[in-house]
Amino acid sequence: MTSTTTHGRPRGFDREAALDRAVRLFWRKGYETTSVRELGSELGIGQPSLYNAFSGKRALFDEAVEVYDRKYGGFVEVALVEEETAVDAMRRVLTEAPMQYTRQGLPCGCLVFGGDAGTDDSDVRAWLSNVRNEKTRGLKGKIQDDVSAGVLPEDTDVEDVAAYVMAVLSGLAQRARDEAPRRELEGIARIAIAALPRTQSHD
Known part of the structure; x- marks a missing residue:
């Protein structure tokens, strides 16, 4: 046999x-x-x-989670690498998020933001928190580089801006899980983009 x-x-x-x-x-x-x-x-x-x-x-x-971020997520990291300025990267991330979280044939939302919802397992929460915090650190680094280079104003609150973008992404992911239409997510993203700090002119 x-x-x-x-x-x-x-x-x-x-x-x-x-x-x-x-x-x-x-x-x-x-x-x-x-x-x-x-x-x-x-x-x-x-x-x-x-x-x-x-x-x-x-x-x-x-x-x-690692496979998800490599295969289906990871658009934050891609934007940080490919865009010249932090503001351009943040605009791109917020613009792409509604599509990323509502792709046809895939679950809505984001595993990184929602995978630990409702769990009492502190290790799972810590694991995903670390993944999210790593993305936040990447944003902070890009923003700080622009502040240091004079692209963004000296008084830019680097930590708050990075946390703001991550909070908006989290909210967009949750709205997607709640089956909100993509156009609603796109409207939220436009409002969020309008609130981003502006680059300084050096004319």
Whole structure:
């Protein structure tokens, strides 16, 4: 008889495809309300195989967040690298967010902002908080560079501006999860963009 498993996993098990399905399940439901049983069903494997392949729900969630940010998120980091100024980067991020959070065929919202909703697991909260804070630090660094270069006024509150952009993104993600139409999110983004600090003229 031919074995149907390999090292505790079904023969032909595609780990990357299974991981992508896990990303989408956590994205839809968050860490707390996603059960091991649901994960097994979504990935098409039993609980022992799930532990063999991913070391359990928590380890799978951590990996799912990393994959999400690399494959589906990460637009904040891209803007910070590709845009010349912090204001341009923030405008781009806020402009793109409504589309990012309402893509057809994908869950609404953002796993990084919503994945820890409702959980009492302090490690999960700390993990996602660190991911969010890392993005905030990236924004702060870009803004501070522009202040130092005279692109933005000296009195620009670097921390508050970065926190403001992240708070707007969080709100947009939540509105998307609440099934608000994209046009509403775009309207919110326009208001937020209008409140950004203005670059200084050096004419």
